[in-house]
Amino acid sequence: MAEYKGVMVYSEVADDKLAAITTELLGCGRKLADDLGQELSAVLVGSGVSGLAQEVIAFGADKVYVIDDPLLKDYQTDSYVAVMEKVVKQAMPQILILGQTSIGRDLAPRLAFRLETAVSLDCLELAIDPDSKLLLQTKPVYGGNALATFTFESYPQIVTVRPKAMSPLERDASRKGEVVTIEAGLDPSAIRTKVLETVIEEVEGIKLEDAEVIVSGGRGIGGAEGFEQLGELAKTLKGAVGATRPPCDNGWIPEGLQIGLTGKIVAPTLYIAVALSGSSQHMSGCSGSKNIIAINKDPEANIFKVAHFGVVGDWKKVIPAFASKVKELMIG
Ligand SMILES: Cc1cc2nc3c(=O)[nH]c(=O)nc-3n(C[C@H](O)[C@H](O)[C@H](O)COP(=O)(O)OP(=O)(O)OC[C@H]3O[C@@H](n4cnc5c(N)ncnc54)[C@H](O)[C@@H]3O)c2cc1C
Numbered sequence: 272m273a274e275y276k277g278v279m280v281y282s283e284v285a286d287d288k289l290a291a292i293t294t295e296l297l298g299c300g301r302k303l304a305d306d307l308g309q310e311l312s313a314v315l316v317g318s319g320v321s322g323l324a325q326e327v328i329a330f331g332a333d334k335v336y337v338i339d340d341p342l343l344k345d346y347q348t349d350s351y352v353a354v355m356e357k358v359v360k361q362a363m364p365q366i367l368i369l370g371q372t373s374i375g376r377d378l379a380p381r382l383a384f385r386l387e388t389a390v391s392l393d394c395l396e397l398a399i400d401p402d403s404k405l406l407l408q409t410k411p412v413y414g415g416n417a418l419a420t421f422t423f424e425s426y427p428q429i430v431t432v433r434p435k436a437m438s439p440l441e442r443d444a445s446r447k448g449e450v451v452t453i454e455a456g457l458d459p460s461a462i463r464t465k466v467l468e469t470v471i472e473e474v475e476g477i478k479l480e481d482a483e484v485i486v487s488g489g490r491g492i493g494g495a496e497g498f499e500q501l502g503e504l505a506k507t508l509k510g511a512v513g514a515t516r517p518p519c520d521n522g523w524i525p526e527g528l529q530i531g532l533t534g535k536i537v538a539p540t541l542y543i544a545v546a547l548s549g550s551s552q553h554m555s556g557c558s559g560s561k562n563i564i565a566i567n568k569d570p571e572a573n574i575f576k577v578a579h580f581g582v583v584g585d586w587k588k589v590i591p592a593f594a595s596k597v598k599e600l601m602i603g
Pocket of ligand 1: 566
């Protein structure tokens with residue numbers, strides 16, 4: 272497999288800027304490329320994205336492949352898989368890293384199938400095995416209750432990485448790199464779907480995925496009023512409110528705030544889990560949190576097995592006391 276060489280990062284763009292996940296992946300890709308003594312390349316796909324190539328270099332890439340075409344304005348499976356297959360076949364990277372985002376989750380497995388290789392989704396750590404030089408991929412298993420390290424021998428080794436799991440490098444505008452333009456060469460009739468409308472989710476305050484502090488409530492909160500109290504606490508902590516599935520299903524809180532397997536994936540510095548049991552489906556969306564505080568009246572609740580700090584008690588008593596202490600400390 273000597274023809275495969277180097278590390279490649281798929282660069283996502285959001286609001287005409289590099290998405291945060293892209294800078295994180297470039298930070299991690301740089302380290303892997305240095306450990307292999309090889310090049311770090313990046314791929315920029317979209318319409319009007321060429322201007323961002325230098326920014327990708329400033330965050331660590333040695334080379335940027337740019338595929339800029341009006342047909343690539345919106346992410347669309349057929350077109351993006353086709354151009355990524357083309358780039359990977361031309362560049363032949365040993366490792367391809369994408370974000371564990373809605374785009375990465377869609378693109379990575381399809382690309383792996385087309386390229387007849389394997390893929391590991393939702394990795395939290397990546398490293399190079401010093402002996403085999405293969406990529407070691409550490410990811411949560413059993414709904415986030417354990418971590419397992421995998422590797423595979425087919426190339427390219429494709430992985431997705433969870434947002435916030437890696438740190439970006441300091442931006443260095445003086446870094447130099449090469450920009451390679453590739454023609455998309457798309458046949459419009461081969462693109463079977465098109466985006467008719469984009470609806471921007473309205474968010475009051477901080478977006479759940481960007482919040483450093485999340486106050487998350489479960490079924491035990493009992494209703495929409497309880498979530499207002501959690502919202503107050505989140506506001507004091509300059510954070511956001513999240514939830515397990517039952518409060519969303521019951522309409523106590525918008526469904527866009529559901530965290531878990533079928534909801535959002537978050538990795539804040541502080542996750543306050545209130546009146547939720549800690550089901551594996553919920554934990555798979557928040558087990559990357561740096562600190563978890565659990566408040567639950569059941570001392571046997573599963574959440575206490577994963578929490579770093581815990582309070583056994585009724586949230587209706589604990590949260591007001593906690594919130595007033597937080598306010599006192601924040602003002603003090
Ligand atoms: C395919 C599939 C996908 C799923 N996806 C998701 C997902 O993305 N996200 C998700 O969250 N779930 C998901 N679920 C549902 C999941 O299995 C659980 O049912 C759900 O997470 C449980 O939510 P909960 O912890 O709020 O409720 P429960 O498990 O009912 O826990 C409520 C907790 O509140 C505590 N409590 C009650 N009253 C109080 C009080 N006054 N003070 C303190 N504590 C109190 C109880 O002790 C209990 O531990 C999914 C399920 C399936 C099958």
